[in-house]
Amino acid sequence: MKTLFRQVALIGKYHAVAGGAAAAGNRAALEDIAQFLAGEGCDVAIEHDTATTSGITGYPVLDVPGIGAKCDLGLVVGGDGTMLGIGRQLARFGVPLIGINQGRLGFITDIPLDRYRQVLSPMLRGEHEEDRRSLIDSCVMRDGECVFKALAMNDVVVNRGATSGMVELRVEVDGHFVANQRADGLIVATPTGSTAYSLSAGGPLLHPANPTWVLVPIAPHTLSNRPIVLPDSGEIAIELVAGRDASANFDMQSLASLLHGDRILVRRSEHQARFLHPRGWTYYDTLRKKLHWNEGGS
Structure with missing residues (x-):
């Protein structure tokens, strides 16, 4: 089954210092995800500040209005802060966003980096839940x-x-x-x-x-x-x-x-921000995992 999202923008951490270890890790993750998306049949573009910070080449570079005009999906690689920043900017364009978390589980970036392939593949084919935020x-x-x-x-x-x-x-x-x-x-x-x-x-x-x-x-x-x-x-x-x-x-x-x-x-x-989550996701799953409910004690 083909992807529902033909044009996908990759957005990474804005504050990773070029040349540092964080930037190198961010670039490696983004390049790996870009290759995966291409293999899934997506045309990949890199958000302008992400391209500048990471140094990734070989893909079209788009600013936020360009993403809003051309892309069907934004894939955010980072944490909740990264998602908040791009979510505010893209809300007026109605572009849905998926969050891949590079660190601890976030409240709105909920796909672990080490599992993104098996989680993202069915989402690209339409197996996802939509979550709109005011x-x-x-x-x-x-x-x-x-x-x-x-x-x-x-x-x-x-x-x-x-x-x-x-x-x-x-x-x-x-x-x-x-x-x-x-x-x-x-x-x-x-x-x-x-x-x-x-x-x-x-x-x-x-x-x-x-x-x-x-x-x-x-x-x-x-x-x-x-x-x-x-x-x-x-x-x-x-x-x-x-x-x-x-x-x-x-x-x-x-x-x-x-x-x-x-x-x-x-x-x-x-305007509202549009977040996409894996099929079966609920807000209660996020609260339980993030707030460590049902852990310890008897």
């Missing part, structure tokens, strides 16, 4: 103007400065005042991000099929300030009332320094 559109409003925009798949985090005390944040949902919170910060997380910073701050796990966000205070001054699950159909506004050196982080990769009176607006993006 994204966040955010902007920082200052004096009525948007001064910073970002897209996030995991979370938006408002943090206090490294050497300062708590921040005070005014929170509104759909224009309705919720509370003024004094804390080290505040997290707005998607279901995908519920297993990231939100989890370590005491937030709940959200199944990705839920159209929800979770609002999680970080070390709140008042212990009755608890995480709250909200529908993702509305708009959350977070205003910096007090606190020095505060910042807004979007998937911990984009940063905007905040001034008093700045408002961070959070809305659901019109």
